[in-house]
Amino acid sequence: MVVVPSEYLERHHEPDTPMQSEASWVENVFTDSEMDDIVALNDSLFMEPGPIGSVEVNNGQYEGLVDPIIRHCSIGFMFPNDDTKWIFERVTAAAIHANKGFDFDLQGLADGIQLTRYDKEGQHYGWHQDRGPGRLNRKLSVTVQLSDPADYEGGELQLSWGKDPVVADNRRGVATFFPSFTNHRVTPVTQGTRYSLVAWFVGPLFK
Numbered sequence: 149m150v151v152v153p154s155e156y157l158e159r160h161h162e163p164d165t166p167m168q169s170e171a172s173w174v175e176n177v178f179t180d181s182e183m184d185d186i187v188a189l190n191d192s193l194f195m196e197p198g199p200i201g202s203v204e205v206n207n208g209q210y211e212g213l214v215d216p217i218i219r220h221c222s223i224g225f226m227f228p229n230d231d232t233k234w235i236f237e238r239v240t241a242a243a244i245h246a247n248k249g250f251d252f253d254l255q256g257l258a259d260g261i262q263l264t265r266y267d268k269e270g271q272h273y274g275w276h277q278d279r280g281p282g283r284l285n286r287k288l289s290v291t292v293q294l295s296d297p298a299d300y301e302g303g304e305l306q307l308s309w310g311k312d313p314v315v316a317d318n319r320r321g322v323a324t325f326f327p328s329f330t331n332h333r334v335t336p337v338t339q340g341t342r343y344s345l346v347a348w349f350v351g352p353l354f355k
């Protein structure tokens with residue numbers, strides 16, 4: 149089998165062939181009061197330390213592996229029901245729009261939608277990708293910024309494609325979509341609290 153070098157493909161792409169995006173941003177995914185309602189779910193969802201993976205503790209039973217050096221934040225998951233359906237619909241509508249720059253074959257959301265809370269004193273998530281063995285095939289990741297940037301310091305969502313990291317737009321209600329194989333991190337929150345809504349769209353393996 150011969151692998152065609154990507155430089156060759158770049159030199160020969162047809163001018164009208166859409167070039168893939170690195171990331172795409174969708175503004176105003178929710179209104180301020182809707183985001184207040186989502187953040188209030190912090191009181192009713194089961195919030196627990198965000199794991200970096202899972203370990204088998206018993207025959208076929210897995211437990212989250214927590215390492216606060218790598219990931220220090222609280223997460224809770226919501227699943228579609230009469231109260232949360234609108235959140236899923238809105239995030240999915242934004243994903244359909246954002247996916248125009250990727251054209252990934254997507255089937256739906258994996259693992260519900262995550263509410264993330266980073267409190268002051270350095271809560272963060274180090275460099276990582278959202279894909280990995282033993283998971284549903286995550287293709288498109290999204291973070292919606294739920295907090296007003298005036299309410300916290302630090303807590304930048306940074307994306308890296310091997311160059312200087314790009315800082316995601318942190319305005320409230322902006323969704324950043326990026327391929328799940330993108331390196332990204334959240335820098336330590338040093339003041340206040342930052343909330344984000346995180347989801348992963350899955351689909352067939354890339355080919």
Ligand SMILES: O=C(O)CCC(=O)C(=O)O
Binds near residue numbers: 273333
């Ligand atoms: O909070 C964020 O903006 C991103 C969090 C993240 O990367 C994750 O939970 O996988």
